[in-house]
Amino acid sequence: MNFRSLITFILLVIVLGLIQILLLKNLALFGIAFCFLYLVSILSFPTSMNAVPLLLISFLLGLTIDVFYETLGLHALSATFLAFIRPYWLKFVSPSGGYDDNTNPTINEMGMAWYISYAWPLIFSFCFLFFLTDQWGTGRFLSALNKSFFSSTFTLLLAIIVQLLFFKRRRGI
Amino acid sequence: MLRILQFLYSLRAFLLFVLLEVIAVWLIVANNSPQGAAFFNSSSAVIGSVLKTQSDVVDFFSLAEANEALVSENAVLIEALSGVQVIPDSMAIELDSAFNATYEFKGARVISNSIRFSQNHLTINKGASDGIKPGMGIFNHEGVVGRVKTVSENYSVAISLLNTGLLVSSKIKSNDVFGSVNWDGNSSSQAKMLYVPRHVNAQVGDTVITSGFNAVFPEGIKIGIIASVSPGADPNYLDILLNLSTDFSKVSYIYLVENSQIVELDSLYSKSEITNEF
Known part of the structure; x- marks a missing residue:
């Protein structure tokens, strides 16, 4: 990762974090579809990125979001889990030729169909862990499942829109 | 020894993952216990x-x-x-501590x-x-x-x-039967009233207000209106569902109330070894 892309990623984390805190915090479609747009930043780090810094960044980002959401630990827990399973899932959905060295797993580089198959299960696992922990002890498993399904779909939809609008397209080969 | 260290190093991502998750779970637990330490929260x-x-x-x-x-x-x-305005007349009334x-x-x-x-x-x-x-x-x-x-x-x-986690001591306005209001986590406009015995005549449409027993709220602040009453799973108590009178999606200006005699009450309770469950 060179210096320029490092700056880009730091900006991405900050901007998405701010959007999450200031705009999306109180948004819940029909009371069940939440939007966790800041996950896009964790999802679009380069495929070759080391696991340790990724885990640390996700944990700190989750903790920051938590502090504003008054849900201390919930986002941190789920985001760390997401960062942990990301490399394994990347390996699982890798295209036949493998990844290039500095591939970013985004729509512009990998295509829409691949991105959905990459991002949706990861976001769903995040949401499921999040709502399961939130409703721990109330025994409402189905409601957690319901919320995580709609939240992950809604988040993915917004993630796609954000990427199509704001992510720079790589110059054609 | 070197082998063990090498083995641990090869597992570093997993070990870090476990460590971070343990910290996160600890934060969740510490932050949710009522008297637990609240380290970072939005009051900073x-x-x-x-x-x-x-x-x-x-x-x-x-x-x-x-x-x-x-x-x-x-x-x-x-x-x-x-x-409550006193009409002035020739008689002077000594106000006693009941008016404090x-x-x-x-x-x-x-x-x-x-x-x-x-x-x-x-x-x-x-x-x-x-x-x-x-x-x-x-x-x-x-x-x-x-x-x-x-x-x-x-x-x-x-x-x-x-x-x-919050229980509010409450009573049904029409017949003064008391219980505790607790949210069940379902809808943001409804809550449950607990510990109302089965023989009580609770009607749909009755108003539920604070009882003033736990010395947090004064008596008579509105909580909600009974939406449904059913026998419920517990053989002793009724299953009462309230429509909350507060619209929580619009709460912006609020009043805070403090009981100035709560210290005296608490020391009295602890002297007589009563734990106030409401």
Whole structure:
């Protein structure tokens, strides 16, 4: 990762974090579809990125979001889990030729169909862990499942829109 | 030895993952126990000021509505005041301690609020420097809102009534039967009233108000209206569902209430070894 892309990623984390805190915090479609747009930043780090810094960044980002959401630990827990399973899932959905060295797993580089198959299960696992922990002890498993399904779909939809609008397209080969 | 270290190094990502998850779970548990330490939360100065700026912008759009609520509340207060005004005559009445104010009230604004989780909290724009203390009750013109949990210099965090951990001592207005109101985590407009015995005649449409037993709220603040009554799973108690009178999605200006005699009451309870469960 060179210096320029490092700056880009730091900006991405900050901007998405701010959007999450200031705009999306109180948004819940029909009371069940939440939007966790800041996950896009964790999802679009380069495929070759080391696991340790990724885990640390996700944990700190989750903790920051938590502090504003008054849900201390919930986002941190789920985001760390997401960062942990990301490399394994990347390996699982890798295209036949493998990844290039500095591939970013985004729509512009990998295509829409691949991105959905990459991002949706990861976001769903995040949401499921999040709502399961939130409703721990109330025994409402189905409601957690319901919320995580709609939240992950809604988040993915917004993630796609954000990427199509704001992510720079790589110059054609 | 080197092999062990190499083995551990090859597992470093997994070990770090486990460590971070343990920290996260510890934070969740520590933050949710009622008396547990609250380390970082939105009552800290930086986070509080960000939330305050955000709510300054958002609240601007609901100023008209807030004004209307204040005017209608003033009207009710003026009417109540006209009832207690003493007509001056030749007789002088000695006021005794029964007229001493037991409750003190303060006003504040909510700068952050959540209603979608199972443990919801509010952040308030006043803190220890304005005389806010942990344990004070919170209500607005519609009804009960919650209870202060932690306080910093200029902000405080409160547990919303929409929090499965909060019990509010309450009674049915028509027949004075008391119980506890607790949110079940389902809908943000409904809660349950617990510990009402089966023989009680509770009707749909009855008003539920605070009982004043736990010395947090004065008697008579509205909580909700009974929406349904059924025998329920427990053989001793009724299953009562309330429609909450407070619209939690719109809570912005609130009143805080403090019982000035709570220290005396608490020491009395502990002397007689009573734990007040309501």
